[in-house]
Amino acid sequence: MSRPSVKAEKKTAIMSAFVRCIAKRGLDATSLDDIAQESGISRSLVRHFAGNREDLVNQVADYVAYEFETIWRQQEQAHRSDSSDDWLATVLFTADPEGDYKAMLPAFYALLSAAHRYPRVSERMTQCFELYVADLTEELQQRHPKAGLDACQQVALGVISIYFAWDGFRGLALAQTIQHNNQKLVTRLLATLN
Amino acid sequence: MSRPSVKAEKKTAIMSAFVRCIAKRGLDATSLDDIAQESGISRSLVRHFAGNREDLVNQVADYVAYEFETIWRQQEQAHRSDSSDDWLATVLFTADPEGDYKAMLPAFYALLSAAHRYPRVSERMTQCFELYVADLTEELQQRHPKAGLDACQQVALGVISIYFAWDGFRGLALAQTIQHNNQKLVTRLLATLN
DNA sequence: GCATAAATTGTCACAAATGACAATAAACTA
DNA sequence: TAGTTTATTGTCATTTGTGACAATTTATGC
Numbered sequence: 001m002s003r004p005s006v007k008a009e010k011k012t013a014i015m016s017a018f019v020r021c022i023a024k025r026g027l028d029a030t031s032l033d034d035i036a037q038e039s040g041i042s043r044s045l046v047r048h049f050a051g052n053r054e055d056l057v058n059q060v061a062d063y064v065a066y067e068f069e070t071i072w073r074q075q076e077q078a079h080r081s082d083s084s085d086d087w088l089a090t091v092l093f094t095a096d097p098e099g100d101y102k103a104m105l106p107a108f109y110a111l112l113s114a115a116h117r118y119p120r121v122s123e124r125m126t127q128c129f130e131l132y133v134a135d136l137t138e139e140l141q142q143r144h145p146k147a148g149l150d151a152c153q154q155v156a157l158g159v160i161s162i163y164f165a166w167d168g169f170r171g172l173a174l175a176q177t178i179q180h181n182n183q184k185l186v187t188r189l190l191a192t193l194n
Numbered sequence: 195m196s197r198p199s200v201k202a203e204k205k206t207a208i209m210s211a212f213v214r215c216i217a218k219r220g221l222d223a224t225s226l227d228d229i230a231q232e233s234g235i236s237r238s239l240v241r242h243f244a245g246n247r248e249d250l251v252n253q254v255a256d257y258v259a260y261e262f263e264t265i266w267r268q269q270e271q272a273h274r275s276d277s278s279d280d281w282l283a284t285v286l287f288t289a290d291p292e293g294d295y296k297a298m299l300p301a302f303y304a305l306l307s308a309a310h311r312y313p314r315v316s317e318r319m320t321q322c323f324e325l326y327v328a329d330l331t332e333e334l335q336q337r338h339p340k341a342g343l344d345a346c347q348q349v350a351l352g353v354i355s356i357y358f359a360w361d362g363f364r365g366l367a368l369a370q371t372i373q374h375n376n377q378k379l380v381t382r383l384l385a386t387l388n
Numbered sequence: 389g390c391a392t393a394a395a396t397t398g399t400c401a402c403a404a405a406t407g408a409c410a411a412t413a414a415a416c417t418a
Numbered sequence: 419t420a421g422t423t424t425a426t427t428g429t430c431a432t433t434t435g436t437g438a439c440a441a442t443t444t445a446t447g448c
Binding site: 044 | 421422423424425426427428429
């Protein structure tokens with residue numbers, strides 16, 4: 001009846017390009033033209049497929065949150081059987097063969113920071129955050145049965161804060177030091193559950 | 195001989211307004227007109243006194259870093275004699291009668307995040323960060339003589355990361371929960387030094 | 389009052405980002 | 419082939435942010 005729609009694929013291509021742009025320039029500094037250039041799709045088409053700027057930001061939040069949840073679950077699965085004490089540090093800092101996490105993190109963080117200006121972004125990010133905390137809390141409880149629920153929740157929230165905090169500092173000369181330290185910090189925090 | 199210069203005062207008024215704008219809108223989303231309106235100084239005068247946009251950003255970094263260092267030293271002095279285990283949580287979370295910290299934090303954080311696009315901002319922020327870490331490390335060593343230097347540095351860096359991390363999440367519905375948790379987290383981290 | 393240097397106001401041009409939309413081309417089905 | 423839907427290209431008007439600068443006003447010392 002009609003020409004086949006490529007909307008879905010183009011949309012993900014656009015979102016993927018948007019994520020890369022955010023990592024380079026930040027959210028506000030990324031224009032539709034930047035996204036167009038990065039994705040190889042003309043600005044008109046970007047608008048055609050993804051809508052106006054606000055739409056784009058809201059959609060990229062959905063995209064990033066979903067991707068992040070997916071990657072997280074994969075990593076979690078892959079290292080579920082690791083009995084080592086620093087399994088979490090491994091998952092968060094070491095095990096990222098394709099760099100999936102690292103690629104997504106700046107966009108995730110930029111969206112968190114911009115959330116107060118985009119209600120829907122705030123909703124979605126909160127949702128993702130909560131899922132993350134809940135998952136991590138559960139895993140911590142299983143690995144540290146003696147520790148209470150409160151302690152596990154506290155540490156889970158803390159680990160995530162520390163993990164995301166790094167990205168806020170990536171512009172500093174200290175960034176590597178901070179990341180390295182955060183890794184030790186996670187281990188130190190986990191040790192308080194024993 | 196000539197009309198007396200008000201450059202210095204106007205400059206600080208502009209910087210102060212810039213800081214408030216950053217807290218509301220973010221760094222990139224703040225225009226010269228926004229600063230003009232917030233400060234009650236016309237855009238032309240803002241340019242006259244503070245220069246172009248890049249100048250403004252660089253100067254606000256100096257301003258924020260200096261203010262932050264000043265406030266930090268004051269708070270540190272005021273609570274130096276506190277022997278309580280959670281003196282640090284008090285300094286960071288409780289003791290902020292005028293809200294000086296809270297008012298400055300969003301701008302500080304926004305500048306950290308934007309540092310990778312502004313070399314001079316990166317320099318100044320790094321400097322401030324390092325001073326902060328050094329100070330805190332020293333204080334921790336005095337209060338926890340048994341703990342090693344490495345441990346103190348690690349915890350100092352961690353505390354600061356956690357503290358700043360909160361601001362990145364202020365757009366989330368979870369912000370209060372996170373801040374409350376971070377307070378406990380700092381206490382938990384300090385406990386590992388005993 | 390006069391000279392001087394600074395403050396202050398106002399305007400203009402330019403570039404960038406965005407939104408809107410018309411027009412055309414392409415892929416599919418009946 | 420005709421008809422339908424979507425992809426694709428291109429252009430235009432508008433808005434906004436910025437830099438530059440001329441013109442004017444104001445406060446001060448002599």
